[in-house]
Amino acid sequence: MLEAIERAYGFVPLVNQVLSSHPGLFVPQVELSKAVFMEQGALSERERELVAIGAASASCAEHCMDVHIKHAKRLGVGRDEVMEAMMVGSMIAMNRTQSYAFRKLKEAFEE
Numbered sequence: 001m002l003e004a005i006e007r008a009y010g011f012v013p014l015v016n017q018v019l020s021s022h023p024g025l026f027v028p029q030v031e032l033s034k035a036v037f038m039e040q041g042a043l044s045e046r047e048r049e050l051v052a053i054g055a056a057s058a059s060c061a062e063h064c065m066d067v068h069i070k071h072a073k074r075l076g077v078g079r080d081e082v083m084e085a086m087m088v089g090s091m092i093a094m095n096r097t098q099s100y101a102f103r104k105l106k107e108a109f110e111e
Helices: 002-009 014-019 023-037 045-058 062-074 079-109
Strands: none
Touching: 002 014, 002 062, 014 023, 023 045, 045 062, 045 079, 062 079
16 A cells, blocks of 8 residues: 555655554555545546645645645646645635634624
């Protein structure tokens, strides 16, 4: 499985390196990851990588961003596409924060 991951990504992400010594955790995680990122679906592999970049941006998942940007570049995704995905994720994160904060503001000052 590690060899297949390396062929697909050009490297083995740390999560896979660590989990590989625990087959009961590693195998299901790899199978789910494969289903989400590699198998044919409604989104292309490029689109899924852009979604992953946006989600990683929204959740401040620095290492996930590194992995998915690297893989997206291998798939031919350009800088502008990555930037746009990051901005979408960043906007969602900002709006999530504002939505929470503004509800508290409303609760505190409106009866």
